[in-house]
Amino acid sequence: MSIELKTKYGQIDISTEVIATIAGGAAIENYGIIGMASKNQIKDGITEILRKENFKRGIIVRQENDEVHIDMYIIVSYGTKISEVAHNVQTKVKYTLNQTVGLAVDSVNIFVQGVRVTNP
Numbered sequence: 001m002s003i004e005l006k007t008k009y010g011q012i013d014i015s016t017e018v019i020a021t022i023a024g025g026a027a028i029e030n031y032g033i034i035g036m037a038s039k040n041q042i043k044d045g046i047t048e049i050l051r052k053e054n055f056k057r058g059i060i061v062r063q064e065n066d067e068v069h070i071d072m073y074i075i076v077s078y079g080t081k082i083s084e085v086a087h088n089v090q091t092k093v094k095y096t097l098n099q100t101v102g103l104a105v106d107s108v109n110i111f112v113q114g115v116r117v118t119n120p
Helices: 016-028 052-057 082-101
Strands: 002-007 010-015 033-037 059-064 067-077 107-116
Touching: 002 016, 002 059, 010 016, 016 033, 016 052, 016 059, 016 067, 016 082, 033 107, 067 082, 082 107
Parallel strands: 067 107
Antiparallel strands: 002 010, 033 067, 059 067
């Protein structure tokens, strides 16, 4: 599946996997984020931190009408304010996708799958 962008020069199709990779890279740059979690592992009670090449397993990109929605499954660092970390991720992902591919994202939904203690 892909997202279609119409410009004055023509149409651009961007794969949802590419959008997921860009969004995941923007998300993990934020303070308080340990990594991305798989969206399918919540039912097993196991959360695995995904590597960069697997960000698409922890991010759902969907297009409804002309709106783009992103669901992100993250693991946060213990001792951080989860609501603030989530807000920072939402802001950074929207900004990065707008600047990188010119995509206006309508919503970024954050699902916190776990909290991990980081080693000093």
